[in-house]
Each structure stands twice: as structure tokens, then as C-alpha cells.
Amino acid sequence: MNELSFEIELRNTFISETQEMLEETESIFMQLELHPEDLSKMAKLLRIIHTIKGSGAVVGYNDLTNFIHKFETILVAARDKIIDLSSELLDLFLQINDILKKVITTLQDNQNASLSFLNDIEKKLEEVLKDKLNLVVKEHKSKELNEDVNKNNEKQAEQKKIQKSSKAKIKAPSKGKILLCDDEKDILESLQQILEMDNYTVLITERASKALEILKSEEIDIIVTDLAMPEMDGLTLSKEIRQINQFIPIVFVSGHIAREHAKKFMELGVTDFVDKPFTIDTLLLAIDRALQSKSLWKEILKISRACFKTFVYIQKMESLLLNTELEAEILKERTLLKECLNEIQKSTMRLLEIEKDNKEIQSKVNIEDGNS
Known part of the structure; x- marks a missing residue:
């Protein structure tokens, strides 16, 4: 399996899995439409949407990922009751689900197809973010930087x-x-x-x-x-x-x-x-946190790609195991599978190290906040 054929198979897997997940999200949205006060399914809904967003990033559909990120932001606000689940908003959610289904149908026909038709509904999302999402944070005073x-x-x-x-x-x-x-x-x-x-x-x-x-x-x-x-x-x-x-x-x-x-x-x-x-320490702590964030994203993307590869290879192995005449091909695929598992192990260990480093940085922040 060369790199090109692997990418094609990877995207095919994403398309088929996402198609099934969107059927489930549509069912949840319809339940919310009937009972908007019942938010018990929101956690599951957000897990599905987050999975689609992450998988889309892994296979290179950045336009789709950016769109779903904004959609996810509104869903989080609805879950946390920052905005009300009005009938207009639920209509928009169902409309977005239909658009996402259209995306998957389009990609089934052509994996490299343009997704420019997302632009119109994305503008509606941005209007909701602008007009209805009212997040409050601590107000910061505007001051001039003392250069002397x-x-x-x-x-x-x-x-x-x-x-x-x-x-x-x-x-x-x-x-x-x-x-x-x-x-x-x-x-x-x-x-x-x-x-x-x-x-x-x-x-x-x-x-x-x-x-x-x-x-x-x-x-x-x-x-x-x-x-x-x-x-x-x-x-x-x-x-x-x-x-x-x-x-x-x-x-x-x-x-x-x-x-x-x-x-x-x-x-x-x-x-x-x-x-x-x-203070200089405040600036350097912010930069350290940002660098840890960069490392974390890198490891998450690496382990996500390895997990996706593993899933594809396991499917491949399952079909090969049914054919006893392909021993050499099976050994080759087992080697590739082992490489993926090793990559997952290494990335997992790195993520644990990053988590430890983040705790140390946060401890410094807490000490500084206590002294200020």
C-alpha cells in the first residue's frame, strides 16, 4: 500500500464513518426539537461532532474542520445554557446537519471536491456567534507599557x-x-x-x-x-x-x-x-504555555493519524486473513501495523510528559497569582 492509496483509503474510511455519525446527530437534533429543555443528549452530540472535526483535520479537510469548529462553539454555548435553544436555532442546527450530509455525499463523488457551498451557512453561524453568544471574562485595564x-x-x-x-x-x-x-x-x-x-x-x-x-x-x-x-x-x-x-x-x-x-x-x-x-515572568510563562500547547497539538495529531492508520490496517488484515494464499502480503501488513502501534506508544508517552510539564507550569502560575 503506497502513500497515495493509503490516503485514499483513509479518506474513504472517514467518509463512511462520518456518514453514519451524521445519521445519529440528526436523530438527536430531532429529539431536541421536540424537547428543547432536555439536554441529556448534548454530551453525546458534542462527542460525535468533536470526533468528526478531529478526523477531518487528520485527513486534511481543513475547510470542513474550521466550519465544524464554529458549529461546536455554538453547541457548547447551548449545552452550558449561555444561549437558549430556540426553535430558530434548532432549525439552523438541522440545516447544518443536512449541509454536512451534503459535504459527505460530495466527497464520496470526489475526495478533492470544493466545499465552497459551506460559505453561506458559515455566515449564519458567524452571525449567531456575534449576536447571541455573550461570553463574559474579567475586564482588563488598558495601560501603556513602561519602556524605561x-x-x-x-x-x-x-x-x-x-x-x-x-x-x-x-x-x-x-x-x-x-x-x-x-x-x-x-x-x-x-x-x-x-x-x-x-x-x-x-x-x-x-x-x-x-x-x-x-x-x-x-x-x-x-x-x-x-x-x-x-x-x-x-x-x-x-x-x-x-x-x-x-x-x-x-x-x-x-x-x-x-x-x-x-x-x-x-x-x-x-x-x-x-x-x-x-512582568517578564508573566510573559515567559505565557510563552511556555503556548509552546506546551504547540507540542500537545503535534502529539495529538500524530497519535490520531496513527490510530486512524491502525484502524485501516486492521480492516485490511481482516480481509487478508480470509485468504490463505497471501502469507507474504499478510506479513507485510503486520509490519505496517506494528509500526503504527509503536508510533501510538511513543506519542502516548510524550503526551504524558507534556501533561506533567503543564502541571509544573500551572504551579508556577498559581504561585505568581498568589504573590500578586
């Missing part, structure tokens, strides 16, 4: 601390590559200095359009950007970033973050934000 480190004793002490600790790391490999985007050159250079002292490789730009060009040509681990910029604001930049890379962590460093940005952050999958003015 020498006049700020606390920042000066932190700066010396980082400089001292970084001497031992000078020959160590880079912890990751960060892209900084801010229209204020002084702030950009200050952030660059802080992160480079903590052993990150840092690329900088004052223009959002240039940041997008860099993202297309460079392997970037984390993007750190301002919110308010003249050419293109941070939210618009984030939307463009998600068209290029769905999983890359985005961290906002800004003095203009308000509560109305919360739902936008949720929609765009923003990893974290840091309010100005900030």
Missing part, C-alpha cells in the same frame, strides 16, 4: 535575573521560533530582547501582512502579536493566520484587551493574552 527599565526597580531586578540565568543556556539549542508582530518598534525590540535572553529564536515585523508572509515561508512555533495595529488589527491577523495554520499558538500582548474580545478569542483559538504592563 532603568527607572523601574522591579523590572530591572527581573532583567538581571534573566540575564544571569541565560548565561548557562547560551550554548543550548533554541527552545522554539517565535514570530513577533507589533507596529511600535520600541516594544517589538524590547520583547525580542526578553525572549532571546530566554533562549528563543525570534523574528520580528512591524506589519501584519509581512507576518503572514513569514508564516508561509518559515517554520514558526508561536505567534505573539499586538491587538491594536493600523494596517490590520490582531483579530483580523489571527483570522488570516488560521487560514494558513489552524493549530499554531497565538498570544496577544496588548494594553487594549476588553471583555468583548473574549468570544473572538474563543472563536479563533487564541492560546493566551498578556495585559500591559506586565
Whole structure:
């Protein structure tokens, strides 16, 4: 089985499995239409939708995955009773289920078919997110970043601390590559200095359009950007970033973050934000969390692909075992299956390590919050 035939079989499996799952979601939506007060099936519904989203990402249907992500956001809000399950909203849910069925029918005919017909219903989803989803977060005060480190004793002490600790790391490999985007050159250079002292490789730009060009040509681990910029604001930049890379962590460093940005952050999958003015430790903790998020996504995608491969190969093995004349072919498929199982084992161990690292980072955050 070569790479091309494997990808075709992988997508065929996704299409057939999704077709069955959408029949089940339609039944749940119809039950909700009759009894909107009964949310007992919402957990199962969300598991199915999340499975379709994750599997779609594994087989490369990014347009479908982005669409389902917005759909999932509204379903979570309905489950948590942030928005009411009105008859209009349930009609929309059933309409979306029909559209998803159309997607699967289209992909059955042509696995590389355009899914541009999703655009109209996606606009309706965005309207619901804008008009009905009212998420509240703690309001942050807008402040200016104090650039004069020498006049700020606390920042000066932190700066010396980082400089001292970084001497031992000078020959160590880079912890990751960060892209900084801010229209204020002084702030950009200050952030660059802080992160480079903590052993990150840092690329900088004052223009959002240039940041997008860099993202297309460079392997970037984390993007750190301002919110308010003249050419293109941070939210618009984030939307463009998600068209290029769905999983890359985005961290906002800004003095203009308000509560109305919360739902936008949720929609765009923003990893974290840091309010100005900030301490160096606060910034570095946010970057560490983002890097852990990047590693986690990488391992999840790897183990998801390995699991999908395993499923396909098990199906293949089942058919081969019925034919006793194909011993050589069976041995070949068993080797491929063993490779998948080894990959799953390695990724699982890595995920456990990441979970441990995340707990250590969270412990640092809790200590800092307790001291502030």
C-alpha cells in the first residue's frame, strides 16, 4: 500500500464513518426539537461532532474542520445554557446537519471536491456567534507599557535575573521560533530582547501582512502579536493566520484587551493574552504555555493519524486473513501495523510528559497569582 492509496483509503474510511455519525446527530437534533429543555443528549452530540472535526483535520479537510469548529462553539454555548435553544436555532442546527450530509455525499463523488457551498451557512453561524453568544471574562485595564527599565526597580531586578540565568543556556539549542508582530518598534525590540535572553529564536515585523508572509515561508512555533495595529488589527491577523495554520499558538500582548474580545478569542483559538504592563515572568510563562500547547497539538495529531492508520490496517488484515494464499502480503501488513502501534506508544508517552510539564507550569502560575 503506497502513500497515495493509503490516503485514499483513509479518506474513504472517514467518509463512511462520518456518514453514519451524521445519521445519529440528526436523530438527536430531532429529539431536541421536540424537547428543547432536555439536554441529556448534548454530551453525546458534542462527542460525535468533536470526533468528526478531529478526523477531518487528520485527513486534511481543513475547510470542513474550521466550519465544524464554529458549529461546536455554538453547541457548547447551548449545552452550558449561555444561549437558549430556540426553535430558530434548532432549525439552523438541522440545516447544518443536512449541509454536512451534503459535504459527505460530495466527497464520496470526489475526495478533492470544493466545499465552497459551506460559505453561506458559515455566515449564519458567524452571525449567531456575534449576536447571541455573550461570553463574559474579567475586564482588563488598558495601560501603556513602561519602556524605561532603568527607572523601574522591579523590572530591572527581573532583567538581571534573566540575564544571569541565560548565561548557562547560551550554548543550548533554541527552545522554539517565535514570530513577533507589533507596529511600535520600541516594544517589538524590547520583547525580542526578553525572549532571546530566554533562549528563543525570534523574528520580528512591524506589519501584519509581512507576518503572514513569514508564516508561509518559515517554520514558526508561536505567534505573539499586538491587538491594536493600523494596517490590520490582531483579530483580523489571527483570522488570516488560521487560514494558513489552524493549530499554531497565538498570544496577544496588548494594553487594549476588553471583555468583548473574549468570544473572538474563543472563536479563533487564541492560546493566551498578556495585559500591559506586565512582568517578564508573566510573559515567559505565557510563552511556555503556548509552546506546551504547540507540542500537545503535534502529539495529538500524530497519535490520531496513527490510530486512524491502525484502524485501516486492521480492516485490511481482516480481509487478508480470509485468504490463505497471501502469507507474504499478510506479513507485510503486520509490519505496517506494528509500526503504527509503536508510533501510538511513543506519542502516548510524550503526551504524558507534556501533561506533567503543564502541571509544573500551572504551579508556577498559581504561585505568581498568589504573590500578586
